[in-house]
Amino acid sequence: MELFNENSKLASVIHKDHSLLPVINRLGVKLGFGDKTIRNICEEREIDLNFFVEIINVFHYEAYFPEKRLLDFSVSMVIEYLVKTHRYYIDYLIPENDRLIELFLSANPEQSTENDLVRKFYTKFKEEFVIHIDFEESVMFPYVLELNQVIENPLSRPNFRQKYPDFSISGFEKEHSAMDDKMDDLKNIIIKYLPPNYDQNRGNAFLSNLFMFEKDLKNHSRIEDHILLPKVKQLEMILQSHE
Amino acid sequence: MNSNLNKSIVLISPLDVVLTGLFEILKGSVAGEIIQLRRGDEIIDYPELTGNFLVIAVPEELEKSTTLIRHILPVTGSVQFMALNLDLNSALSTPSISINDSAALICYKVNEILNSFSTNPGKETDTELTRREIEVLQLLTKGYSNKEIADQLFVSTHTVISHRKNISEKTGIKSASGLTMYAILKNIIDVTDINPDELI
């Protein structure tokens, strides 16, 4: 198992693990980077080098999760990354999933009971997913950013206390496991329990996209649960000690 | 193996020698479970009896068990009845086996009925779940809570939770709505029995 570092050529990183492509995109890097190293690219685009390296390694290697180091990154940087990830889901992965599942199901109209069930399940999953993301962006992230500011600027404390009387992230924490389970279930239904007369290539295309989505989402949730939340709890403790 | 699991036989006779004899004759040639009862109403002690099964009983007990099965057991598959004729001088009109039939003939008659279960189109359940797990799954898909399922099956909530865990492990499906979809695809429940808009 190999970890990438600042001197790795980004092109060879991608050759080794192409699932990193959307990750480098949301970190601010577009294709066409020639033979530049990660350091060159980050300097050129004013991307935080350490953050870039840690994020691609965490994504590339599931067992790698240097919590201590990850906790050093600023809350706003982490949230910016998380929001960009949300955009990637909403603007690309979900519509792509919609398209692929419809291609898959509509090719087999005689299986209407099965198709209806899968469509219903998928729609519910999607609704829950969008609600989750909306909640994070409209309630949880703003709270975290304001909390972060109030620590840097004690003058704004009364305002903050008024807005969030019992300032605690625990009220905002939302489970990720239910969403992960549903995604897993959808995969298993298609892999194990649909009749075999579906178009296999279309099924594979949908599943590949879903596997990619799953991997990305697991990583995303991991950063929220194990980086963002502990950081917020830290900030809350600091604020509490100032009271 | 899976579909046979759901085809069991219930033998009912007050006579041990009849029960044992039939059990010995049938055990080698049927794949499902064979339950032996002395009285028809003892069937109430087998709430886990779901899926397809065949009841073979002496006429008096056949009547008792029929009423019970029709009204009490949460039967999901189909049930067939076969009379067991111990009286050499009378002939029964329903599907029956007689005490003087040869072992081969008894096996033949019984298997003929068992096989008819699977020709029932679309109704065959094909699942790796045990009968009890199927029952839990059925209640689950009707929207019952763990506690309610426990009460209905006369077991502890803890037992229900462990059944649910096993169901998820075997099927690879964890969410309640995913399990509902599984149950429909596997003919464990009928899509018309539930409200898919609510439960999926």
Ligand SMILES: [Fe+2]
């Ligand atoms: Fe998120």
Ligand SMILES: [Fe+2]
């Ligand atoms: Fe989240």
